Amino acid sequence: MERVATGIEGLDKMLNGGIPARKHVALYGGPGxxxxxxxxxxxxxxxxxxxxxxxxxxxxxxxDIITNMKSTYPLLTDLDDLIKQKKFEVVKPDKLQLEEVANLLEDRITSNDVKRAVIDSATMIRLSFDKEIEYRQTLFEFLSLLRNLDCTTITTLEAATSRKEEMRFDIEHFVMDGIISLYNLDREGTRIRALEILKMRGTDHARDLVPFKVTPSGIKVYVGEKVF
Ligand SMILES: Nc1ncnc2c1ncn2[C@@H]1O[C@H](COP(=O)(O)OP(=O)(O)OP(=O)(O)O)[C@@H](O)[C@H]1O
Ligand SMILES: [Mg+2]
Incomplete structure (x- = not known):
């Protein structure tokens, strides 16, 4: 099976090699x-x-995305080169509409051979709808558009809480191909970052909750370690 390795240390092992190509994954988590x-x-x-x-x-x-990325990952020094070469493009669409996002993506797939995309965040789009049912409808249409594209995507979803116990499942959890959840766990007064793969259609994957760190050279997922 064709897979897209995330390149994030430890994560691809949990995914048995990576996200199955052309799947659409939700990245769910609270603030920060x-x-x-x-x-x-x-x-x-x-x-x-x-x-x-x-x-x-x-x-x-x-x-802001580029500036923050540079300060989060000071050791990834070739970011500017990748941006110059259009291997890494950051775009803010004029309108907060899924249709606009789909058009933009389709355009860049054709014109710049884009193979991976991140949409940050779907929650912004949800908030622009008055009625939940209309958002659902649009989300379904958006996913059917995505399924015709040769691209693997990650869409972020904002959880209202960073407490694992209080998280609930939204419509996106059911329609997306995969869900990776990020948590900020409270352990005796200190915060511990942890993640889990809740689902990934088309592949087996690890199901444990594992700690991770954001380091200057990238995210490190500590596979095999316990969070407490
Ligand atoms: N160099 C760094 N080393 C360690 N942690 C960092 C570094 N840079 C940023 N962080 C942490 O990463 C957090 C922000 O992460 P990020 O912006 O990816 O979260 P987010 O889930 O997108 O947040 P939001 O909901 O606000 O969009 C910061 O709050 C900070 O704790
Ligand atoms: Mg963010």
Missing amino acids: AGKTSFGCEFLYRGAKAGQNGLYITLEETDE
Whole structure:
């Protein structure tokens, strides 16, 4: 099976090699859980491996995404080169619409051979709908558009809480092909980052909750270690 290695240390082992190609994965987590850092690294590793990436930011400006990425990952010094070579592109669409996002993606797949994309975040789009049913409808249509594209995507979803116990499942959890959840666990007064793969259609994967760190050279997932 064709897979897209995330390049994130430890994670591909949990995924038995990577995300199955052309699947659409949700990255779920509370405020500051590491969604944007994760998404940026997914595209950075892809760009290094010869797969062009597109970061579609719906919330922060494109400049902010790049500036923050540089300060989060000071040791990934070739980011500017990758951006110059258009192997890593960050774009903020004019309109907060899934249709606009799909058009942008389709355009870059055709014009720049984009193979990986990150959409940050779907929650911004959800908030632009008055009625839940209309959002659902649009989300279904969006996913059917994505399924015709030769691209593997990660869409971030904002959880209202960073407490694992209080998280609930939204519509996105059921329609997406995979879900990776990021948590900020409270352990005796200190916060521990942890992640789990809740589902990944088309492949077996690890099911444990594992600790991870955001380090200056990238995210490290400590496979085999316990969170407490
Ligand atoms: N160099 C670094 N080393 C360790 N941790 C860092 C570093 N840079 C940023 N962080 C941590 O990463 C967190 C931000 O992560 P990120 O922006 O990826 O989260 P997010 O889930 O996208 O948040 P939001 O919900 O605000 O969009 C910061 O709050 C900070 O704790
Ligand atoms: Mg973010």
